[in-house]
Amino acid sequence: MSAGPHYTPYHPRWYRRHVSVWWWLQNRSYTRFVLRELTSVFVAFFAVVYLWQLRALAQGPEAYGQFLARLKTPFFLALDAVAFLFVLFHAITWFNLTPKAMVVRLRGKRVPDWVVVGSNYAAWLVVSGAVAFILLRG
Amino acid sequence: MTSTVALTVARYRPEKESEPTWETYEIPFRKDWVVLDALNHVKDRLDGSLSFRWSCRMGVCGSCGMKVNGTPKLTCATFLSDYLPGPIRVEPLDYFPVVRDLVVDITDFVRKLKQVKPWIIRKEEKALDEGEYLQTPDQLDAYKQFSMCINCMLCYSACPIYGLEPGFIGPAAIALAQRYNMDSRDQGAAERLEILSEPDGIWQCTFVGECTKVCPKHVDPAGAIQQYKLSAATHWVKSLLLPWGTR
């Protein structure tokens, strides 16, 4: 149905500017957008690290010890620090954008954006606290 | 106090050039002038060959959309004083073919608006003697924001996805579809869903959010699109789990 734009494709007189492959560098908003999208790479990176930890745990205490030792190397510390910043950027942009996608209506009135955003951050604090509490007990 | 400011305008005269060129005009600076006033000054006093669209000069018709210093704006609502000391760069909107100077072809935009069936769809029309459709203020509030669109195309010019994928149906069209979907009088959501769930529909959008940033009427098309994605996905799941229950 949508077979592309309905122009006469090769209209001889109209000018069509070509979109450069560096379109995302031409504008600060676009660059911030692409950085936001690239956070997904670091999200995947950490998912893989956790999968690796799971595998080490399955293989026994020595494997887990090796895993811990690997994480202490400067390479992984640096990578994890960068990943942490990107994951934070993901979390903040994600929470700030949620009210746009999920409009909550209570008794006919739209719940204001700051309430939705605030509840996200509150949930984040509670959940992070719970995880830390569990992991710091052993 | 500056008395003149430089206006650098993109010119494109297809009968004598194959690419746009720049031309700079010195125009008088008045603190109450907008870019449209400057363009009209150029056309009236300096260069009558300059072509551009405008109409209401008060931000309701959507005709005068152009890029000012790289950002899509309504030139009737963009004050020269915000761009001092200049020069102020005026170009046609991105991602549309340039017909001449600052005039772009809008055929694709209009076609896409029509595609989403922007009218009240009823399974059965109410008989005249049954009276009007009644709507509470809260029901109006559910779609009012999306009805404020003036079809100025600034959002299309800001959307990089539209630039990369010219088949993308675009922010204004989806916001317009939501305006009708959320209208309590309308029963056409399923029909519009068919069109919008096609590959060039809502799923092309990656929530860059530029459309909402440049919208002069605060329609928030990005919000409309994300809300629509959620409702479309929910509908999809429901139709999968309960195929007999969906409209």
Next chain:
Amino acid sequence: MVERITPLLWLLFSAGGTVAALLFPIHLFLTGLAFPLGWLEAPRYEFLHRLLTHPVTRLYLLVLISLPLFHWAHRFRYTLYDGLQLKHLTVLIAVLCYGAALVGTAMTAYLLWTIR
């Protein structure tokens, strides 16, 4: 075919994004920085192993690892498609991205199922 399940892929992307937003910062901070740098004491092997025997922990870990992988797959696929304009490779990119997420999920599920 991928186009027909786009709503499902978007839902996985959203769920994965939410899991990553809520849980990854703290997990990454602890496992990647606080424990290796000694700011906080890392959990011992026996403790973690005991945690893992709980079915709730296993479900938690499956969600924690799998959904963010699908989040990455969907987002990265569009980034390559739009950002680098690799339209001609669209099928290959989709297969590689979602395929990788599926492989990761399968590996996680296998490990969680067989851990003793």
